[in-house]
Amino acid sequence: MTKKKLGPMNLYPLLPRTNCGECVPKTCMGFAVQLCERGLTLAQCPPLADPKFQIGLEKLEALLAPPVQEVVIGRGEREVRVGGQLVMHRHELRYFNKTAIFTTVDDTMAGEDIASRVKETSSFAYPYIGHTLRLDGITVRSLSNDVDTFQKTVEMVNGLTGMPLVLWSADPVIISAGLETAGEKRPLIYAADESNWEQMAELANHSGCPLAVHADGNVGTIRSLISAISDRGVKNLLIDPGCGFGETLRGTLDNMTMIRTSGISGDDSLMGHPLIGSPVTLWDLRNSLPDESIRWMESCLASMMTIRYADLMIIRDPSMWSTLPLVVLINNLYNDPRKPVSVEPGLRVFGTPDPVNSPVLITSNFALTYFTVLSDIEKLNCYLLVADTEGLSVDSAVAGRKFNAQKVADIINSSGISNKVTHRTLIIPGLAARLKGDIEDAIKWDVMVGPRDSAGIPGYLKEKWEGVDHKPGWSYR
Numbered sequence: 001m002t003k004k005k006l007g008p009m010n011l012y013p014l015l016p017r018t019n020c021g022e023c024v025p026k027t028c029m030g031f032a033v034q035l036c037e038r039g040l041t042l043a044q045c046p047p048l049a050d051p052k053f054q055i056g057l058e059k060l061e062a063l064l065a066p067p068v069q070e071v072v073i074g075r076g077e078r079e080v081r082v083g084g085q086l087v088m089h090r091h092e093l094r095y096f097n098k099t100a101i102f103t104t105v106d107d108t109m110a111g112e113d114i115a116s117r118v119k120e121t122s123s124f125a126y127p128y129i130g131h132t133l134r135l136d137g138i139t140v141r142s143l144s145n146d147v148d149t150f151q152k153t154v155e156m157v158n159g160l161t162g163m164p165l166v167l168w169s170a171d172p173v174i175i176s177a178g179l180e181t182a183g184e185k186r187p188l189i190y191a192a193d194e195s196n197w198e199q200m201a202e203l204a205n206h207s208g209c210p211l212a213v214h215a216d217g218n219v220g221t222i223r224s225l226i227s228a229i230s231d232r233g234v235k236n237l238l239i240d241p242g243c244g245f246g247e248t249l250r251g252t253l254d255n256m257t258m259i260r261t262s263g264i265s266g267d268d269s270l271m272g273h274p275l276i277g278s279p280v281t282l283w284d285l286r287n288s289l290p291d292e293s294i295r296w297m298e299s300c301l302a303s304m305m306t307i308r309y310a311d312l313m314i315i316r317d318p319s320m321w322s323t324l325p326l327v328v329l330i331n332n333l334y335n336d337p338r339k340p341v342s343v344e345p346g347l348r349v350f351g352t353p354d355p356v357n358s359p360v361l362i363t364s365n366f367a368l369t370y371f372t373v374l375s376d377i378e379k380l381n382c383y384l385l386v387a388d389t390e391g392l393s394v395d396s397a398v399a400g401r402k403f404n405a406q407k408v409a410d411i412i413n414s415s416g417i418s419n420k421v422t423h424r425t426l427i428i429p430g431l432a433a434r435l436k437g438d439i440e441d442a443i444k445w446d447v448m449v450g451p452r453d454s455a456g457i458p459g460y461l462k463e464k465w466e467g468v469d470h471k472p473g474w475s476y477r
């Protein structure tokens with residue numbers, strides 16, 4: 001169940017209603033529609049800054065506030081926003097603020113191991129469909145239970161990276177020492193529980209840092225803690241309902257679902273806070289299992305908790321083989337389902353193409369199509385035109401008339417390709433074969449029909465491009 005859907009008519013009466021045209025939609029009703037879809041923000045209506053609209057602005061802010069609070073961890077370029085969710089299910093609108101992944105260092109680790117893990121975390125980068133997938137922060141855990149040891153470890157990590165931190169200890173004295181060192185970075189304090197919540201609330205209030213609330217598997221206790229801590233004036237809270245495996249796994253996932261359902265539905269505002277998954281705790285229960293088995297379990301558990309609404313995930317280390325499925329899953333889950341994943345239309349140049357002999361190919365701007373074609377031709381000398389098909393693949397775009405003769409003419413004209421090659425031959429994808437005649441009429445170039453699968457492009461060029469009196473200007477570099 002999701003909170004009653006906000007409609008444009010809930011917002012329109014609170015806007016200036018002057019249709020001044022200063023926003024992108026140009027009209028107040030258009031602006032209200034896009035506010036509902038979260039395509040625009042209130043800051044994009046300049047007249048709302050006028051004090052005479054102050055009351056309306058406050059009402060708009062309250063109406064648009066997400067039922068799951070958005071919390072900021074860290075400061076500056078690498079600060080992380082978690083939560084801010086509006087819907088239970090992605091298809092209802094979209095999810096906001098990707099699940100943040102924090103790795104962990106323990107204050108009992110050797111200095112070189114800490115440095116190495118911090119370096120691996122901050123340099124983690126995986127290129128994926130036009131994005132670089134990264135990790136988000138570091139958790140510093142006190143396992144020594146020694147104030148000085150923890151403070152020195154926080155100091156070291158803080159000096160090595162600008163990434164946001166989680167300070168992890170149940171002892172308020174130890175957390176206080178960590179805050180003395182890194183409090184200005186707005187770390188997440190982890191965590192308030194039944195034994196320490198008053199001191200932790202005081203630390204959060206004093207430092208202005210967000211606070212995690214933890215109770216293993218007991219949603220009732222979490223609710224009571226949040227109520228008591230909120231009454232002390234702490235605003236930025238996250239919930240860790242514990243992390244079970246084996247027999248308690250189902251309970252963990254049920255609790256996360258229950259908390260998110262209550263938060264999103266608006267039935268229980270105390271549950272409207274971002275959720276933490278902490279599969280790193282599996283390493284503390286390792287028994288006699290080998291490291292690789294624990295790592296495998298941690299990866300599975302983190303993936304399950306991501307699907308069950310975790311907004312922040314604490315894992316042990318950024319081992320590529322086990323972390324990669326998680327970062328890819330998060331990227332796929334958090335992209336906007338209303339927008340096909342696309343790349344910028346335009347001209348791409350591969351190698352050092354020859355103006356007389358090098359082929360000109362064309363494809364769609366659907367990201368998966370583009371990157372597949374790219375991997376098949378990146379070692380050739382050629383030009384590739386990327387048509388604006390609104391993010392649709394070639395066959396869908398042809399069927400939906402998003403890849404048509406006019407679109408091809410548009411990209412030929414806007415790309416300036418006519419000034420880069422002296423020949424006038426365009427190779428279209430095999431999946432667009434039926435447009436050959438229309439495209440020829442529209443652009444007055446010869447059109448050759450390429451292979452249906454871009455993997456066949458090099459073989460096709462060898463066989464057909466040379467065969468029409470062109471030299472092999474497409475050749476491998």
Ligand code: SF4
Pocket residue numbers: 015016017018019020021022023024026027028031032044045046047048
């Ligand atoms: S900028 Fe504001 S007042 Fe002007 S048209 Fe847009 S919503 Fe209306």
